[in-house]
Amino acid sequence: xxxxxxxxxxxxxxxxxxxxxxxxxxxxxxxxxxxxxxxxxxxxxxxxxxxxxxxxxxxxxxxxxxxxxxxxxxxxxxxxxxxxxxxxxxxxxxxxxxxxxxxxxxxxxxxxxxxxxxxxxxxxxxxxxxxxxxxxxxxxxxxxxxxxxxxxxxxxxxxxxxxxxxxxxxxxxxxxxxxxxxxxxxxxxxxxxxxxxxxxxxxxxxxxxxxxxxxxxxxxxxxxxxxxxxxxxxxxxxxxxxxxxxxxxxxxxxxxxxxxxxxxxxxxxxxxxxxxxxxxxxxxxxxxxxxxxxxxxxxxxxxxxxxxxxxxxxxxxxxxxxxxxxxxxxxxxxxxxxxxxxxxxxxxxxxxxxxxxxxxxxxxxxxxxxxxxxxxxxxxxxxxxxxxxxxxxxxxxxxxxxxxxxxxxxxxxxxxxxxxxxxxxxxxxxxxxxxxxxxxxxxxxxxxxxxxxxxx
Amino acid sequence: xxxxxxxxxxxxxxxxxxxxxxxxxxxxxxxxxxxxxxxxxxxxxxxxxxxxxxxxxxxxxxxxxxxxxxxxxxxxxxxxxxxxxxxxxxxxxxxxxxxxxxxxxxxxxxxxxxxxxxxxxxxxxxxxxxxxxxxxxxxxxxxxxxxxxxxxxxxxxxxxxxxxxxxxxxxxxxxxxxxxxxxxxxxxxxxxxxxxxxxxxxxxxxxxxxxxxxxxxxxxxxxxxxxxxxxxxxxxxxxxxxxxxxxxxxxxxxxxxxxxxxxxxxxxxxxxxxxxxxxxxxxxxxxxxxxxxxxxxxxxxxxxxxxxxxxxxxxxxxxxxxxxxxxxxxxxxxxxxxxxxxxxxxxxxxxxxxxxxxxxxxxxxxxxxxxxxxxxxxxxxxxxxxxxxxxxxxxxxxxxxxxxxxxxxxxxxxxxxxxxxxxxxxxxxxxxxxxxxxxxxxxxxxxxxxxxxxxx
Numbered sequence: 001x002x003x004x005x006x007x008x009x010x011x012x013x014x015x016x017x018x019x020x021x022x023x024x025x026x027x028x029x030x031x032x033x034x035x036x037x038x039x040x041x042x043x044x045x046x047x048x049x050x051x052x053x054x055x056x057x058x059x060x061x062x063x064x065x066x067x068x069x070x071x072x073x074x075x076x077x078x079x080x081x082x083x084x085x086x087x088x089x090x091x092x093x094x095x096x097x098x099x100x101x102x103x104x105x106x107x108x109x110x111x112x113x114x115x116x117x118x119x120x121x122x123x124x125x126x127x128x129x130x131x132x133x134x135x136x137x138x139x140x141x142x143x144x145x146x147x148x149x150x151x152x153x154x155x156x157x158x159x160x161x162x163x164x165x166x167x168x169x170x171x172x173x174x175x176x177x178x179x180x181x182x183x184x185x186x187x188x189x190x191x192x193x194x195x196x197x198x199x200x201x202x203x204x205x206x207x208x209x210x211x212x213x214x215x216x217x218x219x220x221x222x223x224x225x226x227x228x229x230x231x232x233x234x235x236x237x238x239x240x241x242x243x244x245x246x247x248x249x250x251x252x253x254x255x256x257x258x259x260x261x262x263x264x265x266x267x268x269x270x271x272x273x274x275x276x277x278x279x280x281x282x283x284x285x286x287x288x289x290x291x292x293x294x295x296x297x298x299x300x301x302x303x304x305x306x307x308x309x310x311x312x313x314x315x316x317x318x319x320x321x322x323x324x325x326x327x328x329x330x331x332x333x334x335x336x337x338x339x340x341x342x343x344x345x346x347x348x349x350x351x352x353x354x355x356x357x358x359x360x361x362x363x364x365x366x367x368x369x370x371x372x373x374x375x376x377x378x379x380x381x382x383x384x385x386x387x388x389x390x391x392x393x394x395x396x397x398x399x400x401x402x403x404x405x406x407x408x409x410x411x412x413x414x415x416x417x418x419x420x421x422x423x424x425x426x427x428x429x430x431x432x433x434x435x436x437x438x439x440x441x442x443x444x445x446x447x448x449x450x451x452x453x454x455x456x
Numbered sequence: 457x458x459x460x461x462x463x464x465x466x467x468x469x470x471x472x473x474x475x476x477x478x479x480x481x482x483x484x485x486x487x488x489x490x491x492x493x494x495x496x497x498x499x500x501x502x503x504x505x506x507x508x509x510x511x512x513x514x515x516x517x518x519x520x521x522x523x524x525x526x527x528x529x530x531x532x533x534x535x536x537x538x539x540x541x542x543x544x545x546x547x548x549x550x551x552x553x554x555x556x557x558x559x560x561x562x563x564x565x566x567x568x569x570x571x572x573x574x575x576x577x578x579x580x581x582x583x584x585x586x587x588x589x590x591x592x593x594x595x596x597x598x599x600x601x602x603x604x605x606x607x608x609x610x611x612x613x614x615x616x617x618x619x620x621x622x623x624x625x626x627x628x629x630x631x632x633x634x635x636x637x638x639x640x641x642x643x644x645x646x647x648x649x650x651x652x653x654x655x656x657x658x659x660x661x662x663x664x665x666x667x668x669x670x671x672x673x674x675x676x677x678x679x680x681x682x683x684x685x686x687x688x689x690x691x692x693x694x695x696x697x698x699x700x701x702x703x704x705x706x707x708x709x710x711x712x713x714x715x716x717x718x719x720x721x722x723x724x725x726x727x728x729x730x731x732x733x734x735x736x737x738x739x740x741x742x743x744x745x746x747x748x749x750x751x752x753x754x755x756x757x758x759x760x761x762x763x764x765x766x767x768x769x770x771x772x773x774x775x776x777x778x779x780x781x782x783x784x785x786x787x788x789x790x791x792x793x794x795x796x797x798x799x800x801x802x803x804x805x806x807x808x809x810x811x812x813x814x815x816x817x818x819x820x821x822x823x824x825x826x827x828x829x830x831x832x833x834x835x836x837x838x839x840x841x842x843x844x845x846x847x848x849x850x851x852x853x854x855x856x857x858x859x860x861x862x863x864x865x866x867x868x869x870x871x872x873x874x875x876x877x878x879x880x881x882x883x884x885x886x887x888x889x890x891x892x893x894x895x896x897x898x899x900x901x902x903x904x905x906x907x908x909x910x911x912x
Contacts, residue, residue, distance in 0.1 A: 091764065226756075396672070
């Protein structure tokens with residue numbers, strides 16, 4: 001292990017250069033215009049894995065390609081672990097809020113700023129570098145590893161489940177390792193044991209067949225933007241609770257022990273308020289911000305579009321209005337049930353003066369893994385060794401839909417070992433990744449294979 | 457008059473060609489990129505007026521230029537009338553709903569399709585062509601005319617009031633004539649005796665300092681798009697009434713006679729519903745569609761903008777949300793009072809979890825002129841002569857803010873002699889102008905100067 005750790009230490013500057021190269025691909029999976037960028041990014045990753053001595057394969061799918069890379073296999077059955085990551089990124093808009101261009105990585109001190117730096121290129125790249133250290137120093141890797149790097153995580157991972165089913169035998173493994181979550185502070189490593197699920201939909205209200213002159217026709221026809229406002233307004237009550245009937249029916253309440261554990265994490269409500277830049281916090285009555293973001297479900301409007309949006313004014317009654325919506329789910333809410341309940345409620349609230357169209361989007365169930373299991377305990381030991389600190393147990397508010405697919409298809413639990421700090425700005429302008437976390441993540445990965453191999 | 461009418465009849469094809477030339481200027485006053493197009497359009501109009509034998513002047517302003525054109529003056533004091541029009545047009549967006557490009561005039565039968573064809577280039581051009589007929593046939597025009605053609609009507613006519621004050625002596629007149637309203641049907645000429653006023657504002661709610669990951673932060677912070685929806689939802693009640701305190705205090709109720717007169721106009725509720733293409737009509741309880749659009753005030757959302765609007769999804773809590781709003785006013789509501797009341801109400805309803813910014817826009821008071829006056833009676837005679845039909849008296853839902861400025865600065869009432877049919881699509885895609893109305897409008901204008909001259 002000494003050789004591996006020394007190799008990692010000696011090669012940080014080159015690793016950072018390589019990561020910057022990876023970050024320059026504008027691999028925005030939601031925007032069809034970026035399809036070639038996703039293909040180029042996947043090809044670069046495949047080539048890079050081969051240079052590290054991995055057996056890498058660029059696998060086409062109906063969407064964006066999946067990069068599959070295997071460490072050199074030895075004779076005999078050994079423990080097998082799968083490392084998952086995604087090379088696609090969120091749209092960078094609004095561009096004007098970026099302090100440097102999103103796809104031109106900028107380094108300030110120990111911070112690397114670029115779209116995808118934390119979510120997720122920097123995090124899976126740390127695992128690749130740990131494996132490079134084993135291979136290049138001729139150190140025996142005590143288990144078999146397979147990297148699965150996909151390009152559709154930000155748009156619902158449509159191609160991954162069929163890919164897992166198709167390659168089920170080859171990918172069957174003892175556990176899946178994902179670094180795509182957060183850690184509470186630079187010196188506070190974390191194992192995330194629960195994730196929120198998600199359900200997304202788009203609702204459009206159509207009124208008049210075209211935009212109307214608001215002087216000539218205004219007052220005699222429903223304004224779709226007003227109808228949408230009144231509809232959305234009814235989806236959440238004054239106490240911050242979602243009004244969809246049955247929405248909370250399957251929500252598992254936090255145990256007193258869990259609430260106590262959450263309170264031990266660093267950070268204050270006032271610090272949270274300042275960090276978000278809001279005049280006052282808001283959320284479901286009776287819960288702390290940490291509880292609200294990790295253990296309670298939500299109804300969020302991600303976007304509103306209607307009528308004239310240009311400079312100046314345009315005196316119209318718009319022909320239509322649209323909202324993009326996501327709901328975050330917690331154990332044991334089921335995405336299909338919540339989608340069904342949300343659509344039924346929207347339909348019930350829709351006035352007869354407009355036509356409603358609902359486009360259901362992707363969904364993912366929430367996830368919970370027992371922190372007392374052998375793999376989780378091995379991961380906690382690796383975190384301790386790499387960070388020289390006692391790791392914390394966390395819930396996280398985000399969703400990693402494919403965790404459920406790994407369980408269903410490969411029968412494997414997932415270890416969530418996140419390396420992103422709370423101010424990483426994932427999905428926001430000025431996304432960033434801490435270079436100390438990058439280095440510690442490589443060490444953690446190096447130790448992890450030792451610890452996990454012992455569990456067999 | 458025979459020579460004038462024959463001249464008009466003989467020259468229709470050329471007039472249409474010239475109007476098409478005028479319509480090709482994309483003179484969108486709301487969009488700064490079109491400034492040169494407004495200047496070119498004004499220069500073209502000035503040149504055209506000179507070719508007709510008018511004394512034309514291109515007057516620069518702080519905004520877009522005003523074209524001033526005088527008929528040849530004769531010695532001695534004669535009746536003086538002012539013809540107002542505007543060469544600027546509404547933004548053409550959304551482009552994809554136009555069946556032909558908005559600034560490439562298309563003729564189908566007797567319909568000319570182009571942005572600005574009805575509002576207002578085609579209408580003021582009819583008056584110019586009537587004057588051309590007088591000049592070119594050597595017919596004595598029995599009064600002095602001054603054309604005032606501005607380029608800022610669609611953005612609040614900021615430059616016109618100071619211009620009127622500056623040229624007050626020269627522009628003092630017996631009445632103002634404006635064709636910028638509608639007529640109920642092709643063979644039903646109309647004098648419009650009342651207009652709605654307007655007040656516009658833009659409200660922005662700012663929450664977090666940047667778009668946030670809805671998984672990591674959703675639930676712990678107010679979503680500005682939800683706050684805006686809930687705010688706007690409260691501005692109108694279930695009976696279609698605006699909730700701003702005092703909003704209806706100064707509204708003059710329709711007299712039984714007026715309600716009766718309105719019922720005599722053609723059209724049915726079902727026809728109105730089909731024309732607008734909505735599943736059901738909606739408006740203030742207790743009023744017909746015609747009453748709602750002409751004699752009742754409104755609160756309209758012209759545009760909504762928040763968060764992600766591109767293809768696919770983006771799982772964020774948006775940093776801000778914005779609504780563009782206009783309120784239509786009726787006699788005797790005062791724009792300043794309504795603006796003040798609306799801002800106070802918005803502020804009172806705004807939750808402490810977001811910061812509110814309000815940008816007040818332009819305003820115009822409602823207008824009402826007595827149909828029994830001498831000028832109105834002269835106008836009705838001209839309509840009768842041109843259309844060979846009994847004209848109707850109308851209220852109109854739109855606003856022509858400068859009507860009030862003419863009254864205040866020049867002391868003159870305005871005659872509203874609209875030539876646009878109800879399906880003209882003003883402010884909508886596929887704006888159109890009927891070429892029979894164009895021709896009849898020229899005849900009406902020709903007769904009008906005869907009839908108005910008699911009133912002195």
